[in-house]
Amino acid sequence: MEIIKTIEQLQEIRKTISSSVGFVPTMGALHNGHISLIKKAREENDIVIVSIFVNPTQFLPGEDLDAYPRKDEADKKICQMCKVDYLFMPDVTTMYTKEEILIKAPNKSYILEGKARPGHFDGVLQVVLKLFNLTQPTNAYFGKKDAQQLSLIQQMVKNLFLPINIVPCDIVRESDGLALSSRNVYLSETQRKDALLISKSLYLATSLIAKKEYSVEAVKKRILDTMSNLDVEYIAIVDREFNELEIVEPKNTIILVVVRFGNTRLLDNIWI
Amino acid sequence: MEIIKTIEQLQEIRKTISSSVGFVPTMGALHNGHISLIKKAREENDIVIVSIFVNPTQFLPGEDLDAYPRKDEADKKICQMCKVDYLFMPDVTTMYTKEEILIKAPNKSYILEGKARPGHFDGVLQVVLKLFNLTQPTNAYFGKKDAQQLSLIQQMVKNLFLPINIVPCDIVRESDGLALSSRNVYLSETQRKDALLISKSLYLATSLIAKKEYSVEAVKKRILDTMSNLDVEYIAIVDREFNELEIVEPKNTIILVVVRFGNTRLLDNIWI
Numbered sequence: 001m002e003i004i005k006t007i008e009q010l011q012e013i014r015k016t017i018s019s020s021v022g023f024v025p026t027m028g029a030l031h032n033g034h035i036s037l038i039k040k041a042r043e044e045n046d047i048v049i050v051s052i053f054v055n056p057t058q059f060l061p062g063e064d065l066d067a068y069p070r071k072d073e074a075d076k077k078i079c080q081m082c083k084v085d086y087l088f089m090p091d092v093t094t095m096y097t098k099e100e101i102l103i104k105a106p107n108k109s110y111i112l113e114g115k116a117r118p119g120h121f122d123g124v125l126q127v128v129l130k131l132f133n134l135t136q137p138t139n140a141y142f143g144k145k146d147a148q149q150l151s152l153i154q155q156m157v158k159n160l161f162l163p164i165n166i167v168p169c170d171i172v173r174e175s176d177g178l179a180l181s182s183r184n185v186y187l188s189e190t191q192r193k194d195a196l197l198i199s200k201s202l203y204l205a206t207s208l209i210a211k212k213e214y215s216v217e218a219v220k221k222r223i224l225d226t227m228s229n230l231d232v233e234y235i236a237i238v239d240r241e242f243n244e245l246e247i248v249e250p251k252n253t254i255i256l257v258v259v260r261f262g263n264t265r266l267l268d269n270i271w272i
Numbered sequence: 273m274e275i276i277k278t279i280e281q282l283q284e285i286r287k288t289i290s291s292s293v294g295f296v297p298t299m300g301a302l303h304n305g306h307i308s309l310i311k312k313a314r315e316e317n318d319i320v321i322v323s324i325f326v327n328p329t330q331f332l333p334g335e336d337l338d339a340y341p342r343k344d345e346a347d348k349k350i351c352q353m354c355k356v357d358y359l360f361m362p363d364v365t366t367m368y369t370k371e372e373i374l375i376k377a378p379n380k381s382y383i384l385e386g387k388a389r390p391g392h393f394d395g396v397l398q399v400v401l402k403l404f405n406l407t408q409p410t411n412a413y414f415g416k417k418d419a420q421q422l423s424l425i426q427q428m429v430k431n432l433f434l435p436i437n438i439v440p441c442d443i444v445r446e447s448d449g450l451a452l453s454s455r456n457v458y459l460s461e462t463q464r465k466d467a468l469l470i471s472k473s474l475y476l477a478t479s480l481i482a483k484k485e486y487s488v489e490a491v492k493k494r495i496l497d498t499m500s501n502l503d504v505e506y507i508a509i510v511d512r513e514f515n516e517l518e519i520v521e522p523k524n525t526i527i528l529v530v531v532r533f534g535n536t537r538l539l540d541n542i543w544i
């Protein structure tokens with residue numbers, strides 16, 4: 001595995017590759033969720049590039065940019081074990097200049113996560129576009145856990161005619177159901193235990209829908225009842241394009257929840 | 273020469289090309305200025321792609337989008353004569369969907385042309401980025417006449433790490449000095465004659481500078497005196513990065529003028 005720090009180095013290397021490239025962009029602090037993306041990329045491509053870059057433009061003022069977990073040495077070992085070919089670890093001054101061309105995500109970037117974090121998705125699309133142009137992947141791998149991010153990246157690829165195949169990957173969970181997240185390290189022991197209600201509520205909602213209860217109101221109520229002791233920020237039931245639904249559409253529905261534990265926001269979702 | 277109308281067709285063809293691609297994006301109504309770009313592309317690349325697309329997002333409300341000269345049949349013949357390989361002529365619904373990812377040009381897009389046409393450069397960068405992603409050129413050719421556009425496209429390529437070489441091409445002029453423009457057709461005979469003062473004023477400024485007069489104020493005065501009978505919108509003397517200068521910097525200066533003839537704005541510039 002080669003570790004790449006500069007743009008020029010990455011561009012030079014990319015020029016020499018004519019076979020398929022799988023790309024996994026990350027903010028590091030790699031867990032089994034990331035590993036599942038890297039493994040899939042490894043299976044499906046000749047060359048695998050992983051990036052680790054905690055992107056400042058997707059953090060709002062007051063968010064956890066400085067506190068965001070950084071585990072460079074552990075991450076390098078994980079990438080090596082996963083047989084990554086190139087690990088791109090640029091620093092901020094490499095990725096950004098004083099004056100930038102900005103990307104303005106569409107209106108649907110200002111609902112749900114975008115409402116809680118206005119401008120967040122502009123920063124996500126900006127850095128992903130830069131990384132796509134640098135790595136020019138055949139396939140790029142994103143977890144379904146950040147469902148709205150995934151949807152916006154798919155839209156960007158479509159709108160800007162990027163010649164890239166986006167591969168959505170299933171959420172990876174702890175054995176007790178908690179969706180993996182780099183931010184789980186922020187949880188206390190009690191919070192960690194309470195957080196189990198999140199995935200539990202989603203499973204209960206799924207079984208309700210399996211029994212043909214398609215009323216969004218009824219499904220939301222079941223979820224809220226299950227998490228009645230938690231600080232639920234939102235529950236949303238949307239189609240794959242992130243339009244709000246009133247009636248669950250089997251095979252075209254995503255149920256999203258966000259729960260707050262102190263300053264930590266935990267996201268989870270399930271695709272029906 | 274193959275004429276391409278759809279995205280899918282262009283993407284399929286692009287996949288089959290592994291040699292160098294020269295790309296010339298245009299809004300049609302091709303004149304000798306465009307032809308000089310196409311010829312240069314033809315000399316320097318294995319495959320030449322030209323696009324003709326009157327891009328609505330770079331026109332402001334009330335501008336000449338509907339009146340913009342369209343000469344599809346003549347343009348096709350010109351491209352064929354210039355040995356273009358692929359002529360991409362999409363329609364608007366091909367290039368845009370209802371909800372788009374927008375590109376926000378940087379602050380320097382809101383001076384000069386961007387001040388006269390706020391938002392114009394956002395539209396330019398948006399369509400150029402789409403066309404770049406579709407054609408994936410080795411080299412892309414732009415005229416120096418739209419100097420600010422050229423500068424912003426160079427910045428976009430740098431900021432977004434696009435693997436594309438931008439080739440600036442000299443302004444082509446009529447034998448009497450008038451810079452070629454698709455909008456010259458809007459001029460009456462008298463206006464056409466008066467318009468000669470534009471290039472004349474730039475040549476006089478150049479000879480003043482050749483005599484070591486580096487004061488921007490003095491140079492501007494000479495230009496303004498020469499065009500005293502015209503409706504001059506602005507005269508700007510900037511460096512290659514579009515920072516306003518007080519002292520002319522030889523080899524790093526662009527003198528830009530815009531003159532109005534009724535609703536028609538004529539641009540010209542000279543690179544010192």
